[in-house]
Amino acid sequence: MKNIYRSTLSALVLAAPLAAIAQTDYQTDTLPRFDDRWYILPFASYTWADENRGVDDGFGGGFAVGKPLNERLNLELRMTYTDLASQDDAGGDFRIGDLGVDGLFFLSRGRFQPFLLAGIGIINDDFECNISEVNIGNCKSGSGFSFMAEAGAGFVVPITEYASLRVDGRYRYDDNAARLIDDEDFGDWIVTAGIVIPLGSRAKPAPVTRTFELSADALFAFDKATLKPTGADRLNTFAGDLNQVNFNDIQVAGHTDPIGSEAYNLALSDRRANTVRDHLVGQGIPADKISAQGFGKSQLKVTPADCAGAKSREALIECYQPNRRVEVTVEGMVEK
Structure with a gap:
């Protein structure tokens, strides 16, 4: 079932840029739609957790602050938190918080704005063992910081001057430096949806x-x-x-x-x-x-x-x- 979820997510993510390209058979680009305001992004997320974590998939959320640098590139500081419970009360629960810097490469800035993304950062895995006996196998509570890297794609749909819908899907690599559960690293699939809220008024372009x-x-x-x-x-x-x-x-x-x-x-x-x-x-x-x-x-x-x-x-x-x-x-x- 998890592979089905991953395949569906991948298809949707890859289809977004292709759909945008298909809709640009004729485009005048009458005026640049580039908006250089700082913005904030509150978002909800859903994580398909790596099987090595031994937990169920689950919801989370986060917050990002970003700045468009030019017509193609945004830089963004992003924080995400997810609480993933153990499968059938066996093993333990993961509380995962990450902090990263993402680069977003936009394929267009029109009424539909597809983008590719990549980022790096740190991730904190806080593992709480649910088994009553201590130190059974590798099931012991602990936490630690690890290196994180992400890659994915998504799209933005402007709604008003002060709000845009944003959806993206990404793969998150976690090297599990603290060696929680076992010595394996983790690879999670995440989809997010949120509202981009620009800060301040947009400068009016000259005629x-x-x-x-x-x-x-x-x-x-x-x-x-x-x-x-x-x-x-x-x-x-x-x-x-x-x-x-x-x-x-x-x-x-x-x-x-x-x-x-x-x-x-x-x-x-x-x-x-x-x-x-x-x-x-x-x-x-x-x-x-x-x-x-x-x-x-x-x-x-x-x-x-x-x-x-x-x-x-x-x-x-x-x-x-x-x-x-x-x-x-x-x-x-x-x-x-």
């Missing part, structure tokens, strides 16, 4: 202006201004990200390659820009804050001279691909 380039070939068929299904999905995701921020104004600019007349390309780029504008408005972007304009082939990224070596029309179209684009400029952008 920024950013331009997002969307490939016209991803949005439209060649020489068309009607969105492809995949193009509509892409804009839906983009609009969802825009709805997470405040902004002053959005300009949508359409651009084409130099194939065809100036008038034709100007009209095509204008239709494409307005198609993008109308779709974003349909996804909740205020119509009075978004405008559209086509620029045709007036702002080429790849010139005819760059594609002079193209041997066919298909090769020329492929060479000119970077020119076919829609640029969305968002002004005065600030996270809500």
Whole structure:
């Protein structure tokens, strides 16, 4: 049964980062979600104890203090306490307290924040023998400090500016320097759940202006201004990200390659820009804050001279691909 628990925990822990990666097919990263405030973390835990301890699995709890250092890394001081009773009153009880420093490596800081963790520290094992006779075998009461190392993974889900849900699973190595029970070291599996509580107010980011380039070939068929299904999905995701921020104004600019007349390309780029504008408005972007304009082939990224070596029309179209684009400029952008 314990192996089933361990296998299930491992699967959940490993699935968390993979689920996050699977959900990032399109991500604009419109604003950094990095929060550099100190935080505290009260948490509950459940321990699947090493069989060598001779105790049942059980609940515990702890407390952590941490600080994000950059977009990827948090450092955390963590304390955990668990009281594990003996199996069928044979052997003894373990009261386990550990203190460690963990490093948390975040794979993303979005609405779902998976991370990997590793840490080292000290652990105190306080063993109380339940057998009435003294010194039967190695069953004798005692306590001692040992080296501890941990590794695992988890995720954070922000709820409000002042609270986030956090879940992680970890393997804890205890070298059992005091040689309690026997000479074997211990390896426990632990899952925790708690609430991250940032301290103080989050500094408001300064408004920024950013331009997002969307490939016209991803949005439209060649020489068309009607969105492809995949193009509509892409804009839906983009609009969802825009709805997470405040902004002053959005300009949508359409651009084409130099194939065809100036008038034709100007009209095509204008239709494409307005198609993008109308779709974003349909996804909740205020119509009075978004405008559209086509620029045709007036702002080429790849010139005819760059594609002079193209041997066919298909090769020329492929060479000119970077020119076919829609640029969305968002002004005065600030996270809500």
